[in-house]
Amino acid sequence: MKEYWEQAERLRRRINRKIHEIHLLRQRAEGMNGSGINDMPRTVSPDRSKMEGTVFKIMALEQxxxxxxxxxxxxIADMETRINAVQDGDARDLLRKRYLEFLPWSEIMKEMGYSKSHVFRLHSTAVAALKSWDIMGLANTGNV
Structure with a gap:
């Protein structure tokens, strides 16, 4: 579960970082065409090569x-399939909240109405159920 969490967080951070870069590039591009409202004199002909370079960078980031x-x-789809295979409804709900919705433990405790110790016990049970599903799933595909 730790590896899944770290990979998902890494991907989410990468996406957010690229979105931020696009935002900054678009702001810079607006400044290049002289359309910004300020008291600075405007250039008569904006540098097209800089503008094209910025557009290409934005397109690469979007890709x-x-x-x-x-x-x-x-x-996420793989984790959702694994979670759906967990038989216990409370364990399934906890796994969804933590690993699909990425809620912090405090929010999970609040939403489920359980104490910290109960949530952590339930989490241990749920993770064990996921691991047993992994073993059975691998055994059924002939990978074990």
Whole structure:
């Protein structure tokens, strides 16, 4: 579970970082065409090569975001399939809240109305159920 969590967080951070970069590039591009409202004199002819370079950077970042989003979506879909195989409803709900909705423990405790110790016990049980599903799933595909 730790590896899944770290990978999902890494992908989410990468997507957010690329979105931020696009935002900054778009702000810079607006400044290049002289359309910003300020008291600085405008250039008569904006530098087209800089503008083109910025547009190409934005397009490359958007492509990277799309590829990373597809990787993230596949990771989430795989985890959702695993979670849906857990028989216990409370354990399934806890796993969804933590690993699909990425809620902090305090929010999970509040939403489920359980104490910290009960949530952690339930989490241990749920993770064990996921691991047993992994073993059975691998055994059924002939990978074990």
């Amino acid at each position: 990277d975001i799309q590829e990373t989003q597809e990787e993230y979506d596949a990771l």
